[in-house]
Amino acid sequence: MSALVLRDLALAFRSGGGFGLALAFFLIVTVLVPFGIGPESGRLALVAPGILWMGALLSCLLSLDRLFALDREDGTLELLATAPVPLEGVAAAKALAHWLTTGLPLTLAAPALGILLNLPAAGYWPIFVSLLIGTPALSLIGTFGAALTVGLKRGGLLLSLLVLPLYIPTLIFGAEVARRGAEGLAAGAALLLLGAITAGCLALAPLAAAAALRINMR
């Protein structure tokens, strides 16, 4: 399994497009926001936690359709299915690799992008912690969505339609932590619930993804 993670990481690094793309997209979304709502710093500070969460969520979505599609095209997925590692393990490894190449860089970049949006000083730590805990859930749910649509020729748009509603609870709790933190309120309860969603996804999403992969490879 670690070999699989390393392979995916190496592929993401060397193919160029995959790795930095999500980060660049996140940057562009953040830059576009002041054009859309105006440059007043008070207004930007108000929406900054929510925009950062939305941007991270959409950036996560960007690379999902490639998660299994390339492996299916060249037959790697069939080999992985017959490998000694169970398909659930493969799905978990894929999700981990996806998180390491998108979720983690997004988390690290979010506070820096917070400066652009005039995020209050109290908000840096909450946005970092909430993304750190919340983005694994996004990758795991996304892995399920990617497994569901792997057999489709134009699955990209459908993938967004399927995955975005599933992201709603994570977004609610994640943005709540960031917003409360930025306003100096207690965010412990929301953070615990966010952690609960990630833990639940960690336990169940690989099972669902593997089931979907098996059906798609019949």
Place this chain on the structure above:
Amino acid sequence: MSLWSFANPAKFMKVTAPLVPALSGLSLLLLVIGLVWGFFFTPDDYRQGSTVKIFYLHVPAAMMAINAWGAMLLGSLIWLIRRHHVSALVAKAAAPVGVTMTLIALLTGAIWGQPMWGTWWAWDPRLTSFLILFLFYLGYMALWTAIDDPDTAADLTSILCLVGSVFAVLSRYAVNFWNQGLHQGASLSLDKEKNVADIFFYPVLVTMAGFVLLFLALVLVRTRTEIRLRRLHALQLRERMA
């Protein structure tokens, strides 16, 4: 004879053929009785006036919007466990009916909300979770149409239905956490104290029964259409082979 014998499509077609007109007729009768009773023979609410009468459409539609998803979940589970094609088709047939019910609940709610709350839409937990339910229905139906092979489509949509159910319930309670509500609490309750007054309660019971039968009739019609479509497809294939 067990319940599972109805999983045979031929038997299903035979049994449901007389059921469809019976259910539709009964549903029409109950809806006419309930709506006429509700619209003309109940007093206006002392605060909301006559706008309260949309209640007789709003509440049953909202109830069926949720129950249709429940029917899809049940159909998906039976398909995944016992591989009865009819049950997968029932799940497929229930989705468009459910999404229509969700839309009716949202629209009647907006029409009711405009004079009462002064707004067509508010980001209230109940309203929001219905909008989310609507999105789940759209995703489910889109996945059905996107996949060519019928068995693969049935399998994948069933898994989506299971996962979606978990997240729909999760979203329902997450939005409570997120925003305070404008919508009133549940009007109907088994607890006599909390229930709406009897004079409003009996007509709404009649329209609810009407909506349940309407849902059953529509789902049966759609399922029968799906079975016929499959048969037609099989016949066409046989023709091409010969």
